Amino acid sequence: MKAAQFSRFGGPEVLEIVNLPEPHAGPGEVRVRVRAAGVNASDWKKRSGQMDEGLPQTLGYEAAGVVDEIGDGVEGTRLGDAVVGMGGGGAAQAEYAVLSTWVPIPDSLDFVGAAALPSTVETAARALDQLGVARDVTILINGASGSIGSAAVQFAVARGARVIGTASPATHDYLRSLGAEPVAYGEGMVERVRAIAPEGVDSALDVAGSGVLPELIDLAGGAENVVTIADVAGARQYGVHFSSGGDGRADYAIALATRLIDEGRFRIPVGKTFPLDDIAEAHRAGESNVVRGKLVLTVG
Structure with missing residues (x-):
């Protein structure tokens, strides 16, 4: 099968x-x-x-596709079902992938829109759970307009929380449409947040990794009330929890997101799609931040 791989770093x-x-x-898995x-x-x-450190490496942990092989012990899934999920053994950016967690794709989603969900929504839900x-x-939520930030905003709103989101002014209307109260990031951010939340906030999630952990700690009343998914060095320096998949996954978020999408209460915009053969261009687009929204590879 065709798969994305690299044999040297660079x-x-x-x-x-x-x-x-x-x-x-394998047992409890499906192949798509x-x-x-x-x-x-x-x-x-x-x-x-x-x-x-190991080489060579394949890429990808989330995929949407059609089930063509079912492992022992799997119930409720049939050959030919359209599903989206996670697993892949780090090789989901390929013609075939093995999923350990999956849900049916609702009629309201196509394969591209479904593939934008798993990693994004699992990360967002896990961080909210930890907070x-x-x-x-x-x-x-610092960095609220990106894919993970948008998911965190929508999940928090669905839980009944009040959400304040930092982002560039150009995205403020978008954040309002998700149910957040936007504030501009950059110098003066703390004062802008306090203007609408004079007593600070109960918790803060750093999605952007933009070096504002001290400000988030101040606003949230302590490092124990802050989680980052983007600033490893800052987390160590300031005693903030760095959220990773090793903490225990929030796999339930995939099914929750598809249900909320069907109800018209959730969306993760796809910024751009690339054929699998153009994976290098997808990486260039992602690293340069020139595309707003999730990047998705199309296969077949």
Whole structure:
């Protein structure tokens, strides 16, 4: 099968489309013929050598496709079902992927829109869980207009929380449409937040990694009330929890997101799609931040 791989660390130019043996579904798993696969910041961090050491490496943990193989013990899923999920063994950006967690794709979503969901919504829900976000609390989300930030805003609103989101002024109308109260990031952000929340906030989530953890700690009343998914060094320096998949996954978020989408209460915009063969261009677009919205590879 065709799959994305790199055999040396470096820029997007090290990415290749290679032929690998097809994977097979194990117990409790399904294999899908991939139609679309999500692209995430972790992909170019891996490719540049920031995360793992082993070579060669394949890419991708989320995919949408059609079930063509079912492992032992799986019930409620049939061959030919359209599903979206996570797994892939780090090789979901390929013609076939094995999923360990999956849900049916609702009629309101196509394969591309479905592939934009798993990693984004799992990350957002996990961070909100760690912060204990619930009804009648106020959360500040730093970097609220990106894919993960948008998901966190919508999940928090669905929980009944008040959401304040930092983002560039050009995205403020978008954030309002999601149910957030937008404020501009940059110098004076703390004062702008306090203008609408004089006593500060109950918790803060840093999605952007823009070096504002001290300000978030101040607004949230302590490092224990702040979670970051983007600032590893800052988390160590200031005693803030860095959320990662090793903390325990919020896999329920995929089914929740598809249900809310069907109800018209959730959306993750797809910024741009690329054929699998153009994976290097997808990485360039992601690293340069020239595309707003989720990047998705189309396969087949």
